[in-house]
Amino acid sequence: MKRVGSSRGAPKATGNPSKKCLLKLYVAGASPKSLAAFANLKRICEAHMPGEYEIEIIDLLESPQLAKGDQILAVPTLVRRLPEPIRKIIGDLSDTERVLVGLNLKAGTA
Amino acid sequence: MAKKSTPKSTAVIGSLAKCPTGIRGLDEITGGGLPRGRPSLVCGNAGCGKTILGMEFLVHGARDFGEPGVFMSFEEGTEELEKNFASLGVDLQQMVKGGQLSIDYVHIERSEIEETGEYDLDGLFVRLGYAIDSIGAKRVVLDTIEALFTGFTNTAILRAELRRLFRWLKEKGVTAVITGERGDRMLTRHGLEEYVADCVILLDLRVDQQVATRRLRVVKYRGTTHGTDEYPFLIDERGISILPITSLGLDHAVSHKRVSSGIARLDTMLGGQGYYRGSVVLVSGTAGSGKSSLAARFVEAACERGEQCLYFAFEESPQQIVRNMASIGCDLGRWQQKGLLHFHASRPSLYGLEMHLATLHKQVALLKPQIVVIDPISNLTAVGTGNEAKSMLTRLIDFLKTEQISTLMTDLTHAGNSIESSSEEISSLVDSWICLRDIEHQGERNRGLHILKSRGMPHSNQVREFLMSDKGMDLMDVYIGPAGMVTGSARLTQEALERANAVSSQQQAQRQQRDYERRRALLEANIAAMRLEFETTTQDMHEVLAQDAERVAMLEQGREQLARSRKADAKPAAAAAGAKAPAKKRQ
Known part of the structure; x- marks a missing residue:
C-alpha cells in the first residue's frame, strides 16, 4: 500500500515531535512530474526544516482507494496533515516560493 | 419527430447503440436513450433538475437494466444526496450497499490548494477508475464537473485534462452523463459542449405568469433522429417524467362496447x-x-x-x-x-x-x-x-x-x-x-x-x-x-292544451258514433215495418186469388146445374171457352 520508507532516507531524525511536519505526497506512477515533485520536496524540506519532517509517498496507481480520503484530484499533490490546518499543494513543486507559502514556512524562515 | 421504440433493453437503431435512461418520456424522445459508451452533456440553470436526471439515469440503470453506476458529485455531499433522493423514494444507501451504485463526493476547497508548477488530473482518473472497476459500472455521472474550474486556476491544463477525461471515458466503454451550468452565450459556462459532442440535452425552467414550467430539449444527438421540440417535464415524488406529445400516436385500440x-x-x-x-x-x-x-x-x-x-x-x-x-x-x-x-x-x-x-x-x-x-x-x-x-x-x-x-x-x-x-x-x-x-x-x-x-x-x-x-x-x-x-311552463301549457283538445275530440267522436247508431236503429225499425207490410200484402194477395178461383168454380158449377135442369140438348158448345174444358172434364 504505502511506499513510505524508501524515500524517507537521510532526514529521518525527528528532533521535536510536536513541531514535526507530516507530509504526504500523492503521485500516479513514476512519471517525470512525480519524480520532479519528490526531488523538489526533499530539497525544500532539507533546506528549511531539516529533521522536522516526515514524507509519505502514496502511489495512487497502487492504492487508488486512498485518493478519496484526502480528496485528491490532481497529481502530484502534496498534503500537509500536520500541523493543522490541512494544506494542499499541487504541481511538481518547482516554484519554491509558493511551496513555502503553502507549507506556512515562508513567514517562519524569512 | 420522436421515434416510437421499446426501450426495454439496449435499443439499436442503425449502428448506434443506445443506453435506455428509464426516465419516462426521455427514451421516446431520444429514440431509445443516450448514446451507449459515450458521454452526454446535460446542461441547464441552477435548480432545473440536472442532478436528478443524472441520478435517475443511474438508479434506473441499476434497478431496471442491471447496469451499476458511479455518481461523482462535485457539489453535493453523499449525505445530502441520500437525503434528497430519499424524498423521491430512492434509497441510495441501500443501493450503495448492494453494489449497484457508488457515490464519490469530490470536494474542492480553493483556499486549501496552492498550485506550483505542472500537474495533471490523474487523481480524478484514478478515483473514477477505481469506483468504476470496484462495482463493474456501466454508467457514470459527473455532477457538475465544471466545479473543477473553481478549484484550479490553470485552465489550459484543465481543458486538456477534460478532453483526456472524456476520451478516457469512451475508452472505458461507460455511458456517461456530464452536467454543466448554463452559460451566458454558450450552453455551458465553460464550453463543455466542445468536448462532449455526441449528445447534448438542455434543461430549462421558465416562469410564465408566476407558474414555473420545466422544459427539456435535445439540442443535438449525433447519428440518430430525435425529437427536436421543447418538451415540458416535471419532477414529482416519483422523479422526472417527460410528456412528449409525439410519443403518443393515433394508433390506440378502439372498443365497440x-x-x-x-x-x-x-x-x-x-x-x-x-x-x-x-x-x-x-x-x-x-x-x-x-x-x-x-x-x-x-x-x-x-x-x-x-x-x-x-x-x-x-x-x-x-x-x-x-x-x-x-x-x-x-x-x-x-x-x-x-x-x-x-x-x-x-x-x-x-x-x-x-x-x-x-x-x-x-x-x-x-x-x-x-x-x-x-x-x-x-x-x-x-x-x-x-x-x-x-x-x-x-x-x-x-x-x-x-x-x-x-x-x-x-x-x-x-x-x-x-x-x-x-x-x-x-x-x-x-x-x-x-x-x-x-x-x-x-x-x-x-x-x-x-x-x-x-x-x-x-x-x-x-x-x-x-x-x-x-x-x-x-x-x-x-x-x-x-x-x-x-319549454318549461309554456310546454306544460301546451301539453294541457293538447290534452284538452284530445279529450274534446274524443267526446265528439263518441257523440257522432252514438248518432249513427241511432239512425241505424231507426232504419232497422223501418225495415221491419216494411217487411211486415210486405208479408201482409202477400198473404192478402193469396187469399184474394183463392177466393177468386173458388168463386169461378162455384159459378161453373151453378151453370152446369142450370143446364142440367134445363135439359140442354146439345153440348153447351157455345159455352164460354174458359168454362168448356172443366165442363168436359167433369162430364
Whole structure:
C-alpha cells in the first residue's frame, strides 16, 4: 500500500515531535512530474526544516482507494496533515516560493 | 419527430447503440436513450433538475437494466444526496450497499490548494477508475464537473485534462452523463459542449405568469433522429417524467362496447346505447346549464355497474359536489364510501398545466379507473395560454384513449360566445359533444340539450329539454310551434292544451258514433215495418186469388146445374171457352 520508507532516507531524525511536519505526497506512477515533485520536496524540506519532517509517498496507481480520503484530484499533490490546518499543494513543486507559502514556512524562515 | 421504440433493453437503431435512461418520456424522445459508451452533456440553470436526471439515469440503470453506476458529485455531499433522493423514494444507501451504485463526493476547497508548477488530473482518473472497476459500472455521472474550474486556476491544463477525461471515458466503454451550468452565450459556462459532442440535452425552467414550467430539449444527438421540440417535464415524488406529445400516436385500440350515459333518454338519442367505451365526451354549456349534473349522473351509473371512477374537480370541493348532487337525487357519497368513486380536487392555479397533466397521469395510473371526469377543463386556461391548454388536453386525451378510459369533460361556454365554440378548441379531439344551453322564453329559463356530434353512431338531431328535480334528471321533448321552441311552463301549457283538445275530440267522436247508431236503429225499425207490410200484402194477395178461383168454380158449377135442369140438348158448345174444358172434364 504505502511506499513510505524508501524515500524517507537521510532526514529521518525527528528532533521535536510536536513541531514535526507530516507530509504526504500523492503521485500516479513514476512519471517525470512525480519524480520532479519528490526531488523538489526533499530539497525544500532539507533546506528549511531539516529533521522536522516526515514524507509519505502514496502511489495512487497502487492504492487508488486512498485518493478519496484526502480528496485528491490532481497529481502530484502534496498534503500537509500536520500541523493543522490541512494544506494542499499541487504541481511538481518547482516554484519554491509558493511551496513555502503553502507549507506556512515562508513567514517562519524569512 | 420522436421515434416510437421499446426501450426495454439496449435499443439499436442503425449502428448506434443506445443506453435506455428509464426516465419516462426521455427514451421516446431520444429514440431509445443516450448514446451507449459515450458521454452526454446535460446542461441547464441552477435548480432545473440536472442532478436528478443524472441520478435517475443511474438508479434506473441499476434497478431496471442491471447496469451499476458511479455518481461523482462535485457539489453535493453523499449525505445530502441520500437525503434528497430519499424524498423521491430512492434509497441510495441501500443501493450503495448492494453494489449497484457508488457515490464519490469530490470536494474542492480553493483556499486549501496552492498550485506550483505542472500537474495533471490523474487523481480524478484514478478515483473514477477505481469506483468504476470496484462495482463493474456501466454508467457514470459527473455532477457538475465544471466545479473543477473553481478549484484550479490553470485552465489550459484543465481543458486538456477534460478532453483526456472524456476520451478516457469512451475508452472505458461507460455511458456517461456530464452536467454543466448554463452559460451566458454558450450552453455551458465553460464550453463543455466542445468536448462532449455526441449528445447534448438542455434543461430549462421558465416562469410564465408566476407558474414555473420545466422544459427539456435535445439540442443535438449525433447519428440518430430525435425529437427536436421543447418538451415540458416535471419532477414529482416519483422523479422526472417527460410528456412528449409525439410519443403518443393515433394508433390506440378502439372498443365497440357502449357505456350508458346514465340517462335512458340520452342513451336513446345516442343511437340507443350511449357513448362508446373509451371515447371522450365533451359537455359544454353556459353557467348553470347542468354540466356537472350530467357528469355526476354518468359517474353514478358507472358506479352502479361496479366500475371505478375518477372525478377531477377543478371548481368545487368533493364535499360540495356530493351535497349538490344529492339534491338532484344523485347519491355520490355512497359510491365514494364504497371506494368506487374517487375525487381529486385542486384549484387550477395551484400549479402549472404540466403538473396538472402529470397529476392526472399519476392518479389514473394509480387507480386504473374505467371512467374519468374532468370538471371543468375551461378553468385550465387560467393557468396557461390557450395553446398550452390545448396541447395539454391533447396529450391527456391521447393518454386516456390509449388506456381505454371513457372520459367526460365539461366545458364552460362563456355568454356571448357561440354555443358551438369550446373555449379550449378541443372539439376536434372529442368523440361525442353534448351541448347544454339555456332557453329563455316567456320570462323563464329552461335547459336544452342537444347532441352536436357523436362519432360512429346514428344520433338524434333533436333538441330536448333537460329537466332536473329531486327525483333525478330526464329529457323531455320540446314543442316546436309557430312561436318557436316551447319549454318549461309554456310546454306544460301546451301539453294541457293538447290534452284538452284530445279529450274534446274524443267526446265528439263518441257523440257522432252514438248518432249513427241511432239512425241505424231507426232504419232497422223501418225495415221491419216494411217487411211486415210486405208479408201482409202477400198473404192478402193469396187469399184474394183463392177466393177468386173458388168463386169461378162455384159459378161453373151453378151453370152446369142450370143446364142440367134445363135439359140442354146439345153440348153447351157455345159455352164460354174458359168454362168448356172443366165442363168436359167433369162430364
